[in-house]
């Protein structure tokens with residue numbers, strides 16, 4: 115055989131080997147030389163797994179597991195949970211101008227369209243008739259009893275987390291530290307808050323590392 119013929123038949127042979135090594139099963143590696151350590155013997159996240167009774171590879175965390183830095187708000191979405199939060203829960207952030215200013219900014223993003231600039235229940239959605247007015251923070255009454263101006267830290271925080279009637283829950287939108295800043299600003303709108311200290315919030319959040327995580 116001359117040289118081109120040798121080359122051609124080698125090429126044809128290579129093509130045949132290549133073609134036959136591709137099977138229909140895309141998970142099947144086919145014929146492999148030295149496959150050791152190419153493929154990990156571990157199970158893929160969504161593959162079934164004979165080692166667990168429920169045959170899932172991705173196991174749920176052990177019941178009761180809490181992620182690091184997760185702030186657990188252990189008050190249910192009930193009137194009892196609301197009253198208990200009111201009794202036990204206090205704003206962990208100090209009352210500073212910076213915290214209140216940030217609370218105002220966040221209020222402008224998440225609350226103002228219903229509650230209005232001054233918390234009088236006259237936001238845009240109310241003005242265009244999409245929403246019945248929420249009670250005024252300073253002059254209205256809570257549907258759960260008592261005057262809105264007396265709503266405590268815990269009650270406002272509980273409301274942000276779970277919502278109430280027509281107001282939806284905001285837990286997935288607003289992290290705990292942000293919620294506390296909003297609570298501070300709502301107190302200003304209630305009209306009976308102490309004057310915030312001048313200063314910056316950095317000093318403040320002494321345990322902000324435990325309040326920043328997304329949490330209920």
Ligand code: HEC
Nearest residue numbers: 224225228248249256257258270273278279280281284296
């Ligand atoms: C979609 C409109 C809407 C948005 C957005 C909204 N609220 Fe409300 N909110 C309401 C309505 C309506 C009520 C009255 C509900 C009721 O008592 O039936 C209410 C009630 C409240 C109350 C009184 C709870 C109580 O115990 O009586 C607080 C506090 C409050 N909202 C805070 C907030 C804060 C803070 C935000 C932003 C994070 C917010 N709301 C966003 C509509 C809204």
